[in-house]
Amino acid sequence: SLPHDQLGKLVDAGAIQEIPEQYSKEIAEQDTEQAAVGAQYKGKTYAFPYGIETQVTYYNKSKLNEEDVKSYETITSKAKFGSNLKEVNAYVTGPLFLSVGDTLFGQNGEDVKGTNWGNEAGVNVLKFIAAQKDNKGFVNVDSANMMAKFEDGSVDAFQSGPWDYAAAAKAVGKDNLGVAVYPTVNIGGQDVQQKAFMGVKLYAVNQTPSKGNAERIAASYQLAQALTSKDSQNNQFTTESRHIIPANKEVQASEAVQKDALAQAVITMGSSDQYTTVMPKLSQMSVFWTESAALMSDAYNGKIKEDQFLTKLQQFDKDLAAAK
Incomplete structure (x- = not known):
């Protein structure tokens, strides 16, 4: 798990790799545009968004x-x-x-x-x-x-x-x-x-420990997907000790998020480059x-x-x- 501004350093160091296309397509469809940008570096997607943050x-x-x-x-x-x-x-x-x-x-x-x-x-x-x-x-x-x-x-x-x-x-x-x-x-x-x-909370996969084990790499991506899924983002928002503002568009539209003043302010700030710049x-x-x-x-x-x-x-x- 990492804040998105660390992404460039980790990619350049070879610690994380571009994620499979099936997941990058999911992210583009399910998460907000600004959150998806936070998961990208030099035009490629390297991580899975699970929350957004702005002042x-x-x-x-x-x-x-x-x-x-x-x-x-x-x-x-x-x-x-x-x-x-x-x-x-x-x-x-x-x-x-x-x-x-x-x-x-x-x-x-x-x-x-x-x-x-x-x-x-x-x-x-x-x-x-x-x-x-x-x-x-x-x-x-x-x-x-x-x-x-x-x-x-x-x-x-x-x-x-x-x-x-x-x-x-x-x-x-x-x-x-x-x-x-x-x-x-x-x-x-x-x-x-x-x-x-604007900050984006991410999960990323480091393939190096798998030593090329394709099954283990695939399982790691599945875990990252599960940790950032719609259900997981909803849980992380509704759990009081976490209360992470979701990146997922469907969760953002839920009743719990819609009636939360803090979430609405953060989502409005984070939904447009009028209010925020992705760090x-x-x-x-x-x-x-x-x-x-x-x-x-x-x-x-x-x-x-x-x-x-x-x-x-x-x-x-x-x-x-x-x-x-």
Whole structure:
């Protein structure tokens, strides 16, 4: 079992192989398009999706309503939005660049030289990040303290994934917890749809231990198919301790999923590239995480000035293109 962003490294290392065509056809038919993309690398399918993950907006319904949370500017004018920009987590903040049309490793996330943040749109993102320091509706808070701030009312909205739902519900009460897709955000004078990274949960088969035993290899693929089947995905969603948002389209349409606010927000986010970008699978992502986080943090903390933004972003693009 693996998160899809590890796929490229494992394929390149020869640890997993392209799956038989009968299974790749099943995946294309039964799972969402974005989930199927997460199981692919360089146009071939290497694994079986069993769940999807994206961040969503959590908010306190006593402070904000459904209309309010459609816009970041409305959230921060009426209440307090919490995030950490002093020490940026690139998984959380990096997709702002994708929201303005810039790309990370190209349109499909597999072109090492395809990052283009060194442009006017990228500069506007850094300007937006830097401006949050003076935004009265923005509260800088690290993830370890987010729930305490949400509970005591210092923060009225924040963005995180399904893994934080139970803690958020406990902090403000389940009936008071709102869950929504990402809002629009005004960057460079334009309202754009804020994006998040999408993750796909996968099962993959490593044929190497079988030493060429065809029967054992076939049985392994059958097991992976069973673990990611419609019934299995339904079980993993309805089991409270798991509650994994399904990738299977039929399970997504089930009554249990349809009436679950968190699942609906994640599915809406994960069903369209309007809201999410499937996280790239290249091994160069390790360089992206550290360099982009430092760049965004430095913009917020004033370590780099506005007239340096373009140069720093252009250098960032070059560093990613040269990464191994």
